[in-house]
Amino acid sequence: MAIDAIVRRIPEPLRARLLTHRELLKFAVVGAITWFIDTGVVYAVKLTVLGEKPLTARLLGALIATIASYILNREWSFNTRGGRARSHEAALFFAISALGIGVTMIPQAISLYALDLRVPDVAPVTQAVANFISGQILGVLLAMAFRFWAFRRFVFPHDLREAELHSIQG
Template identity: 70%
Template sequence: MSMVQPVLDRLPQQYRAALQQHSELLKFAIVGAVTWFVDTGTVYSLKLTVLQDKPLTARFLGVLLATIVSYILNREWSFNTRGGRQRHHEAALFFTVSALAIVVTLLPQAVALYVFGLRVPHVSAPTQAVSNFLSGQIVGVLLAMGFRFWALRRFVFPDELEPALTTGRAA
């Protein structure tokens, strides 16, 4: 019995059924929220200290750290009933999908900075900071999250595992 089951048992049947039907997506979204905070904390820690003039480098490092955390949490929790690949092959595919997702994450911020010129000295530092947050932390992360969910289910964790195969993994 999972830790979530007592909470689910208290919900009205229609909500319980919807949550159970979409539990994988819900878990993925929770992992996404956790890794968003990892990413955001890393990005702003770096941008406010050692990488003040390098917002894309800070973004890359934040996404990289969040991707490592994401693999662990998604493997052991979000997609713990899926698999179909040997662990090293699965990890290689996960990091390949995530590398593509890094590009998806960076694109909106790069467009804002270099196509629309929303960077110092063309705009004020606060304007660049708001633009970086909206284009990188909101638009980029949401686009990459949608891409990752689709690609992880399709390529990395393609098969539903038999219940006996998931007993050794975290629920």
């Protein structure tokens, strides 16, 4: 079934709200995709070569997911926005994403080092659950909110549809 057919079946009040927030919804879908990429990388390397280094695993997962995020956000989520040279846009995207990686790591660092939820102070299962909740859930949600705001504000600042409309009217 085509996406247009699905959209037509959604009741009008909900459809209008979804269309109003389409950019945020697309960003959330990209976030979900990159969350799976991030989580897959984190656990693949933690269970193999970086078992004793959970923050290093977190950093590697975030870096790989960030590259995927740039491509998906540029081409889909914010495809109606722009206003910057591609190289400048990419530099800003990766700088903001680096800050986002820091935001992602804060809850897990607090869990590990301030709350001492790490082996040998707690059981390995307790550390694993605490790392998942603090890193994969809290950290990712905090970073997602920060990134959405910052990407719209600094990386993709201009709605190209509005600029096009003004040039046609002017």
